[in-house]
Amino acid sequence: MIMDHLTALRVFRAVVDCGTFAGAARDLGLSNAAVSKNVGELESHLGTRLLNRTTRAMSLTEAGARFHARVSRLLEDLADAEAEASDLADAPRGRLRVSAPMSWGLVRLAPMLPEFLALHPHVALDVAYTDAKVDVVGGGFDVVIRGEGSLTDSSFIARKLCELDRIVCASPDYVATHGRPRHPETLSEHECLIYSLAASPETWHFTRNGKSLSIKVAGRYRANSSLAIGDAATAGTGIALIPRDYVRTPLKEGRLVQLLKPWRPERQGLHAIYPSSRHVPARLRAFVDFLVAKLPGSRQQ
Numbered sequence: 001m002i003m004d005h006l007t008a009l010r011v012f013r014a015v016v017d018c019g020t021f022a023g024a025a026r027d028l029g030l031s032n033a034a035v036s037k038n039v040g041e042l043e044s045h046l047g048t049r050l051l052n053r054t055t056r057a058m059s060l061t062e063a064g065a066r067f068h069a070r071v072s073r074l075l076e077d078l079a080d081a082e083a084e085a086s087d088l089a090d091a092p093r094g095r096l097r098v099s100a101p102m103s104w105g106l107v108r109l110a111p112m113l114p115e116f117l118a119l120h121p122h123v124a125l126d127v128a129y130t131d132a133k134v135d136v137v138g139g140g141f142d143v144v145i146r147g148e149g150s151l152t153d154s155s156f157i158a159r160k161l162c163e164l165d166r167i168v169c170a171s172p173d174y175v176a177t178h179g180r181p182r183h184p185e186t187l188s189e190h191e192c193l194i195y196s197l198a199a200s201p202e203t204w205h206f207t208r209n210g211k212s213l214s215i216k217v218a219g220r221y222r223a224n225s226s227l228a229i230g231d232a233a234t235a236g237t238g239i240a241l242i243p244r245d246y247v248r249t250p251l252k253e254g255r256l257v258q259l260l261k262p263w264r265p266e267r268q269g270l271h272a273i274y275p276s277s278r279h280v281p282a283r284l285r286a287f288v289d290f291l292v293a294k295l296p297g298s299r300q301q
Contacts, residue, residue: 005045009071011038012050016060016068069140072097076142076281092283093122099136099144103226104164104270105129107245108295109145116290123283131197131224136273142284143274147199158271159288162295164243166265168204169256171236181239184215184263191238192217196224204241205266213263241265270295 014024015035025035043050050064060068072095079094100109106129113125128134128141136144136156145161168181174191181187184206194201194217201222206213219238223229230247233240234255240247250256272288274280 004041008038008042008045010075011035012042013068013071013075015039015051015058016064020058069138072140073137091122092120092281092286094281094283095124095126096143096281096283096287097141098125098127098287099134099139099141100127100129101145101147101270102129102131103246104243105145106227109291112291112294115294116287119290120283120286123286136275142281143272143288145270145272147268147270155276156273157276158273159292161270161272161288161291164245164268164270166241166267167244167247168239168241168259168263168265169233169247169251170239170259171234171255172257173236174233174238175257175259177236181259184213184260187215187217187239190217191221192219193229193232193238193240194219194222195226195229195241196222206260206263207266208263243268 011024011028011030011034014027015021018024018027021032021035021039024030025032028035039051046063046067048063049061050067052059052061076094105127109127110129113127117123117125128139133146134141134144168187178190181190184204187204192204202217204215204217206215221232221237223232226242226246229240230242230250232238233242233247234250239259244251247256251258272291274284274288
């Protein structure tokens with residue numbers, strides 16, 4: 001009975017991951033009828049519908065989505081335990097679910113992932129690029145990459161990956177029309193581009209020779225994407241405070257110019273955050289170690 005129940009859980013996950021009953025049947029080496037029977041028995045056992053299905057489409061119910069996230073993590077943990085018991089724990093394997101910031105993920109993370117997959121042929125990656133603050137466990141993630149490193153929950157580990165070197169910049173046309181700010185305090189006279197997901201969007205922090213300065217800024221354009229902010233700055237819309245990595249090309253080509261060079265904007269650290277446990281899956285250890293090894297080059301000296 002226990003084994004039948006476990007089989008039903010695995011079948012349910014396969015159906016969701018494949019998107020169809022037929023796809024799950026092919027992956028698991030079962031008949032379509034056996035897949036349908038397992039899912040039906042699981043729904044009867046739980047007393048709730050997990051899938052909405054018609055002859056043409058299938059989708060998760062709200063209960064099904066929550067159940068799938070939990071079941072996926074449980075099955076991955078079971079696979080880890082089996083690997084550990086059979087002396088296979090040192091070989092990274094299984095599916096790794098990652099959440100990463102949209103802009104940084106597209107600019108820095110995504111180009112590195114093919115190399116990671118080539119190094120670890122038994123690991124599958126499922127990456128969600130989003131600037132939204134996600135729930136690690138509730139969202140079904142193994143690891144999330146975030147800007148904050150301080151944790152109030154001791155059940156998580158935050159491992160620093162890198163620091164983002166940020167600059168203040170604008171287009172030559174903007175500077176020619178509105179003038180070049182010579183001191184952070186004069187930013188109040190300018191049209192500033194606001195990254196809305198920052199901890200304090202309208203307050204920009206600077207240091208110079210050990211002196212700290214916080215400046216209130218304002219502007220007509222706000223966006224929740226740093227890449228969008230960079231595009232707006234390049235178009236001459238205003239002044240941006242942005243990680244250098246996101247605007248390297250327009251800076252190199254002269255379409256953007258760096259401003260207030262003696263003043264250094266506050267750096268932002270990026271951390272890998274994952275549940276603390278006695279046994280960290282080999283695939284998670286391998287992924288975080290890979291990022292730590294690859295990312296120091298993003299730091300600006």
